[in-house]
Amino acid sequence: MNGTSVGHPEIAARFPDLHPPLDARAAVVEANRCLNCFDAPCMGACPTHIDVPGFIKKIASGNVTGSARTILEANVLGASCSRVCPVEVLCEGTCVMHGREERAIEIGRLQRFAMETYYAAGGKIPLRGRDERKERVACIGAGPASLACAAELRQQGFQVTVMDRRPLTGGLNTYGVAEYKLRAEDSLREAEQIRELGVRFETREIDGGVLSQLEREYDAVFLGVGLGAMQRLEVEGAAFAASAVLDALEFIAGYKTGERVSVASRVVVIGAGNTAIDAAVAAKRLGADEVTILYRRQREHISAFDFEYEHALKEGVRFEWETLPTRLETRETGIALACAEVAMSVDGRLRPVEGSEFTIECDVIIPAIGQSPLVELLQQARGVKLEKGRVVVDRRTGQTTNPKFFAGGDCVNGGREVVDAVADGKRAALGIAAWLEAKHG
């Protein structure tokens, strides 16, 4: 996959901003609505603990530079987080305005306003006054966790190298977030800011050998490798129709990098998490006529956020509840996906209801039933303990059971939000700095 087509005009046209940005006047009006709570719940709810009332009141006073720097001080990926955070369940969800039966302050859009205004005017991630430190830290993976870890360490003077197997920086921010929320270009631009701090970036495959080498050569290693490929669809016939079965993340990465600008007419997405919704909506935007999400349980059980579900409905995505795919047949006109309705049996397991079988005619099937952890790779990190495929860490420092290895992001939390990865990465950076400080003085 090459990165030269990021910002493909066809994709830009099909995936315009979901939420329009605030203009300067609207931002001030909205900022003035903020009550400026003390020990504000929004700040507590934000995994990176951005001083929300602080940056909002700086917008109100016309100090947008100070506002952006307040955001960056807590969250170096403040720009992308303002676009991708599920604010309804984070900062805005805790806004005290709800208690007054008023709509929450639009924290996400205000943050976006501050960050975009700052960057558009040539603003940079501020350098802290610092002495260069000789210790070298390797951050594996170029996603949000590693970027946050690298930026914090670099700001403290450490020599930091970020390594990723893929050519573009940003991880899922670049390859995986729905384009109408965050454009790949903007993710790259944000990573570029971190490069300008003096962080080095390398493209290299990471395997057990590399991990051992890094452990020897570097003073600390941060594992921000995320999760692996989507779990495979275990359905009879899937192997024979491999070309019509697309990995959801590869599908999303494909259009974000301009490799794919269209999709066949009839698409079935299996699963109802946030990635499934992203894939289904993307299929619609890429021109699919019919997009159906199959989910084995009921509406209230989906792991996608409510607002994502509502969004999918608005885009015209159809949902088939309590439905399991059972068999897949290739036909001349496409694929016949045999399905069955399922019901909870007495033993608590979902079983097909007899006689409920039906067939969905489609052209493409996109399973989105969760990513597998990178167990094979992580097991090769010496002395790093895993539990259910996740790296075990001290939550406050990100340190693993091998003191030289730290970890954060999806490989630790099993797959949460960008802002959770940023928080993990920053905590790990502080943990690494404190550990190296104690070790080397």
Add this chain to the structure above:
Amino acid sequence: MADLTTNFAGIRCPNPFWLASAPPTNCGEQIMRAFDAGWGGAVWKTIGEPITNVSSRYSSVDWAGQRMMGLNNIELISDRPIEVNLREIAEVKKRYPKQAVIASLMVESKRETWHDIVKRAEDAGADGLELNFGCPHGMSERGMGSAVGQVPEYAQMITEWVKEAARTPVLVKLTPNITDIRTVARAAKRAGADGLSAINTINSITGIDLDTFAPRPIVDGKSSHGGYCGPAVKPIALNMIQQVNADHVDGAPIPMSGIGGVGNWRDAVEFFLLGCGTVQVCTAAMHYGYRIVEDMIDGLSNWMDAKGFATIEDFRGLSLPRVTEWKHLNLNYRIVASINEALCIGCQLCHIACWDGAHQCIHLDRVSGPVDGHVEVHAKPQLTGRESIAVTPIAKLDGAKAHVGPYATSLERIPRVDETECVGCNLCSLVCPVDGCITMVERPTGKAAETWAERAGEEYKAPDVAG
């Protein structure tokens, strides 16, 4: 149905809402449209020898996203020829005989000149005269406006000249740009004025452009002291009007037309409660147009019906006896803050306001356990949000967030008032963003009412400042 018809110092009008002498009353065409909208009277933009104005002329103070909390102007009196203004007065009076037209006048300080303008205004049909002794900018540099209004002897002299010639009621408009506004009010009374109007605009510089360093309004890179008005000045106006309306030196108070930040009927009622017979409006009309008078009339009328007042006279001045000197306030009256937990939204503004701005008696210890008593034993305000590790909640994995207590807001966020330390200052109830959440409740002290004057008794004497 309340009767709003008004007889103010002999000037009759269908309601007590007048437009003040200002841009909204610049010409006959405007005033006729204002009367169509419902205004009871209009004080014509000050008539005198035409002047030349500058551009720009206005600047304002916005506050927290609200436009024009205060308005400032450096516009002078009418720039139209005297005869044009007088001709239009005649025309307006012919078409609108019931509404009051008051001619605001300002001419150079010569007896004959004043006699002449008074006669001409009255011949044109003005129902009354208002002497502009208040304009704080421009005209004062030429010995008129507030240059007269700041010197009681001048104000008295000119008012006497006017009274020699006038056949209609004469109102003296007072400037607030003076140490004690009562001195000029007394001068007007001594000169036989029929009424007063107050306050004129307050000297101001509203703000400075942070790029050019020029104060606003900017006239070719410079500015000048302007006159400030609008909602921001209402408290100052009410204070000065109370002082004048409670002053019995040189005779009983005379009718007062209240001016200063009146934007709706509620504001007007406050001016009436402090003794005003009419109110004059400018900024609100400049902001929203003449149509605002509709709710002024309607709202006042409905309020009077609800209160059982048939006419404005029924409640005019009722608040005057409620204003007293500090030394006559009851020292043994005690109130404390009371937080309604069911209404609290957990913003903690009362907590930080009390700690940083008042008396350190509102605490966040409902969960950690309240300890009444001195502030030293309480935790100082702190930001706890940053100490926690927070993650994006996934309902399936994380369950519902811990919520303590029976109220909509979790108990650890609801502040508690330590009544042993609360001084009843009101600050928390003022900052609280939820109506009715923090109320001040009386805690009887069991002591008889006692004022400072009574406590100090014989020993208490006001310091002799004159000596």
